[in-house]
Structure formats: C-alpha cells, structure tokens
Amino acid sequence: MPILEASGIRKQFGGVVALAGADFSLDAGAVHALIGSNGCGKSTLCKIIAGSVAADAGTIRLDGNPVSFSDPQEAAAAGIGVFYQELSLVRPMTVAENIYLGREPRMRTGLLDRDALRSQAENALEQFRSVIGTGVHPDARVADLSADQSQLIEILKVLAANPRIIILDEATAALDRNQVDAVFHRIRALKADGCAIIFITHRMDEVFEIADRVTVMRNGLTVLSQPIGQTSHDEIVAAMVGDVMPPARRERKHVPAQETALEVEQLSAAKLAGVSFKARRGEILGLGGLHGQGQSALLRALFGALPLKAGSIQVDGKRLAPKGPRTVMRRSIAYVSGDRARHGVMAIRPIFENLVISLLSRERRVVVQTERLERETRPFIERLKLKFSSLQATVAELSGGNQQKVVLARWLATHPSVLLLDDPTKGIDIQTKEDLYSTMDELCSQGVCILLHSSDDEELLGISDRVLVFNGGRIVAELTGEQRNRQALYEAAYATAPAAA
C-alpha cells in the first residue's frame, strides 16, 4: 500500500487551471522524482500535499486514510516535511536556531536550553561537514552564509522534524557535485529507514541516479509514471513535450537585421555565471529554460537593477555601464516586468501619472505639460488598445492586462531601441497577449531589439526569432529555425547543470 496517494486533484487559480485531475502515488522507502516543464502543476501538487494550498477537488490518502490539511502545520504534524525552493530560513538568526526553529530543546524551567541546541546542531552539521565549507557553525548567522550553505541548512531544518514524507523542491539547485553526493548519501539513509521522498529537480542525471520511480506532469495532469528502470531519458522528455506538434509559429512582419544592437560578454551577477550573446536589431531574442535559471536576472542586470560582478555590455557598439535604471534608460533601453504590482504600476495613482513618469524622467523637464504628454502617449495607448474610462482614473481600477499595457505604453513613449521584457504576459488574458505580440512584431519592424523572457514555453517558442536556453545561470543552448521546439528546449533545460562554484 502506498504511504501517500493523491488522486484526481484539481486546482484552479482564477481562470488558470493548474491541476486538471492529477494522480500521484508514493511508496515508503522510495525516492520518487517529479518532473515537468514550467507551469505543469508539480509545484501546486506539492503545495497541496504539504497543506499550503487547498485542492478544489480530489482526495489525498495518507496510509490509506483520506486526509485534508487546512494548513502546513497539520501536514507537518502528520509527518510531511517540505524543502522550499525559496528557502524558509530566518536570516538574522543563527544556524542552530534555524535548524530547530519551533522545536528548540528546553530546560525544565521552560527556558531555551542553549547548550543542548548547540550540540544538537553540531551533530546535525556533522553529516555535511566535509562539503559545507568554512564558516558554518551552530552560532553562525544564516545571513552570512552562501547560497549553497543556506540550502544545506534548509535541508537539515527539514530533516530535524523527523518527517516520514519529505518533499525536496529543487533542493540541489545551488549545490556542487560533492554537496549533491552528500545529500544523496543522506537520502539513501532516509530511504533505508522507510522514509518516502518526492524529489523535484531540473537535472535529468540526478533523476536517474537517485530516483526509484519517476512521474512526469504536463498541463496539470500526470502523463507518465514508471519505475526508473523501465523508462529512458528520451521517453521522459517525450512525455514532457507531449504531442510532438511544432509550436504555432505566429505570422510576423518583422525580419531581424544584420546589425548587432546589444552585445553581452561574460556577464556575471547573482544567479548569472558568465553569459555572452549578441542580439540584433529587429529581433525578438527569447530567453528560456526552467524558472529562475538566470533569465530574469540577466534582464534586471542589463537594466541596472541587479549589480554586476563582471562582464561587459555594448549597446549599438558603445559600452554601457548599468549603474541604475536612470543611466540605462538614457541609452534608450526599457524594462517591463511581469510582476506588475511590485515592479510595474503605482496602483493608487492615476493612469496619466503612470503613463508619463518615465518620459518625464527621460526628458528631465521640470513642468508637467499635460496636453503635450497626452498627445505623445496617445499613439501607444491606441496601439496597445488600452481600455480605460479616464486618464485620471487610478490604475487599480484596470484589469491586470490593461495594467500591463500601461507599463508598456509608459516605456514605448520613451522610444526605446532595446526593450527588455521580463515575463510580460504572466497572468494576463489572451486578447491582451495578442495585442502585445502584434505590438512587439511592429516594434521589431521598426528596428527595435527585444529580449523576451517568458515562463510560457509555447509563447516563447512561438514568437521568438531565436531562443537562448538558460540553466544554472548560463546559456546552455541556442535554438534557431526548426530547433525552436519543446523537445530541444527541454533537452537543454533538463541537462546537467555545470558544477556550481
């Protein structure tokens, strides 16, 4: 009997179906790899199992008994431990305090037993001692640790609760080969003790190394579930890709020119490890891969919103030092984030102010000439088919898609020659997407160079002239012509990541 069984799980977020009746079964003493492309539903499924998201329909059985967790604490009490990709560590606290957060050893008086806490943490750290590097001891502050060290501490924190079911969501993402070996060693020991492990990774070789069984998800459904010995690399990729149908290529007017608009060499920053490429005028250059492999980091680094560690950037043959958005925008570069609420709109302010703010900064004018500014932004409002009652209405009154149009129009009004789009269609309706695509096509016809990061693989493959595939902060493949298909994208995205430093 499986220790955990999920069947017919459905979940919808707004109009988006995340899970469309997914099935999943986990055996005790086994490692079960769960993989799939962006937005396939694997994260949502894990969140439902862990009690942080409620399913719309379907049942979860634990040891054969139906359960329904109303919050993560209940799931934790039932023996489910989760490694969160975004880490749940409290940065100002120490390593020991983090590992035993909420489970601190106490003295009879009820006070914290610091000595016991320290020695327990010392023991826990021992298993990773040879690979965790210097500076990690029970009293070290988590804020002072590197990404890989924090990740190992997060693993220890999950294990400190002695869970029976462990969900590891990209738990090896920041680790180097030796650290991965140490984690696998620990996982094998847990397996031998009868724990069940759900292992999510984007490294295919890890799946074949550690997993006993693999389940592939696509479009919110479980499309393949096999013991690892009875499947192959090709079968797994084929399951992720689905019907081998070439992505619908959009009709386009623009033809990329030969001139280079943007040249990047050996760019390094947080999450970027030496990225080099050239983008041409009138080209849509897609940035693809799994979530958070450096696509967004690259765009933010180019715009001066993420500090550079090394590398050089040339725009139209002249060097660019991206000190901040203000210096970069002066070189006719614009950046639009898909995270509208945080990085796009000033929601409680009028549409007008949101539209002209960048143009005003660019022009360095003192006085706001309302009529002139309205005249200058109107063509873009019309081009993007922005729907609004009045320019004085607040942006908060607009739909998500229209809010995104406001941010785009804001930048188009500055007449950029390079447009950086950071997942711009996230969570917006199809009609708005169409409006954005045709605007992008038109901009390229006029010689604008567009860098497009999209978490929607279909969109990325469908509208990009070329696609650069990111993995672990590097470009691991360039897809051109007929190579722009899911098969090639997933092959590259799920390849072994180069060993982290």
Next chain:
Amino acid sequence: MTQARMLALLKRPLSIAILAILVLLAGGELLSPGFASPRQIVTLLTIAALLGVVAAGQNLVILGGREGIDLSVGGIISFAAFLAGNVMQQQDAYLLQAVGTVLLATFCIGLVTGLGVTWLRIPPLVMTLGMLGVVQGGLVLLTRGVPSGRAAPMLSRIVSEPLLLGLPGILFIWILIGVVLTLVLRRTTFGLNVYAIGTNEAAAALAGVPVRLTRTLLFALSGLFAGLTGILLLGYTEYVFIGAGDQYMLPSIIAVVIGGTSLAGGSGGYIGTMAGAIVLILLQSILTTLNIPPFGRQIVFGVTLLGLMLLYGRQRRLRG
C-alpha cells in the same frame, strides 16, 4: 450632479474637514458668543497659518512614503526662531539676511536628515528623532538655556498686523505656499515623483524616478518649512523661548492626517492639510474656551490622531 457623486464628494477628507470647520465654528459661537466674529477668525487663521506652514513640510515627507515622518520639526522651529532673532537683532535692515541665513541653515539640517534616511537607510522615525535631539541639545548649548534675540519690527508687522483687506501678511504667505505647493505636487515632475515613490518605491525606481534624490529633498524641504515657521513664530510673539517649537510636532502630523494624506504615503495633498490645520486650531481654541488645561488638549489631540488612524485604517487601499 448625481446623488452618488454628491455622496462620494462628501466622503472626501477635504469635504469632511471643511464640514468640521463649520461645525466647530458654530459650536464655538454657541459656547462663547464672539468666537466666530471676523476678528477672532482672523486671529485663529493666523495661528493656523503657523501650524499650516510647518505641516507643509510634514505633508511632503509623509507623501514620500516608506514610513516618512519628521519628528525634528519642533526642534528646528525653536532653533530657527533663536537664530533669526539673533541675526536680525530688532533691526529691519538685517531682516532679509536673517531670513536667508535661517532658511539655508534649516534646509541643510533637513538635508542631513534626508541623507541619513536615504544613504544610510536609517528609518525616518529614528533619524528625525535623533536629529531632534541634536538640534534641541545644540540650542541649549548655544543659549545656555536663556532665550535671546528679538524680532525686527517689520517682521512683527508682516505677521500680525493687517496688510491687505484687513488680513495680516502671514495669511498671504500661507496662501502663496498653498498655491505653489499644490502646483508643484500636481504639475511638476518632482511632484509626480513624490507620489510615485510614496506609492511603490520599487516600481518608481524601475520607471527611472530618482528615488533617493527625491526623498532627500523632501526632508530638506521639511527642514526649510520648519525654519520658515520659526521665523514667523518669532514675528508673531516677538521673542521666543527655547522650547517654543515643541508644541508643533504632534499637531503638524495630525493636520496632515485630518487633511486626508495617507500616512502610508502616495496619496493626499496640501489643500487638505491646510483645512486640517484650521480644524486643529479651532479645536484647540474651543478647548481653551472650555478651560481645558494644556495636558487635556494633548490628550484630545492624541485621541484625535488615533481615532483618525482607526477610521482610515478601515479604508484599505490597493498599493504595491
């Protein structure tokens, strides 16, 4: 005008403030006949102008968001009055020099506060409280606790004596500030930048707004307005004791809140704050009429602020 629009208009903080002004005037007249006489109203407006000018700076800092607040205004007012009195020494000839010196000095104090908030990332509450301590302490050091300096006759005339239409000059200064500040906030890039950083700092920075420069300027301007208040206060009372400015700190914040500016930043304006200042002065005056002692007034002010926060807290707004 439809009924819905009338209702929406009535719910605006400015309308509520104006309504409150009328109610307080009527109430005051009932309690003590002559309260709402033209002469008395001019006197009340003069006092309100002093509060209104310091609240202008407070208003700007609060609009800029990120827990923007300026607790140093009281100390700066006292310091400005002391400095102005000592530079002008009762001589009209030194008036301009005194005004220039004080405004420059207080602008610089605000500038330092602003740089501490933006470059050193010290929270405004802590930074301005620290600056208050520095200014107050410095003032005691300079004066050894003995007040000194007197207003130039011309300054006193401008502030208290009728200049035009029977109204004192300070009211014209206040109205001028109101017009200029409203235009700056609504019709200049700086003004739009203030609202932008107050609403969503991250988005504003990505839109090319000079976030740190703008916020630094807001604190500098708050220092400047506090300095101007100090000069006007000197003119109003002719000579000023050392802690004279202290009484303005809490009311300057309450006036801004009554006027409908959100303490979270990004929405509101100065016209409302002007009305808020008048409401507070009327309230204070009525409490005096009722023989409520100063500490009783403090309690009423504090409760007013908390009550307003409770009221506005219910109107959760969408922000980034």
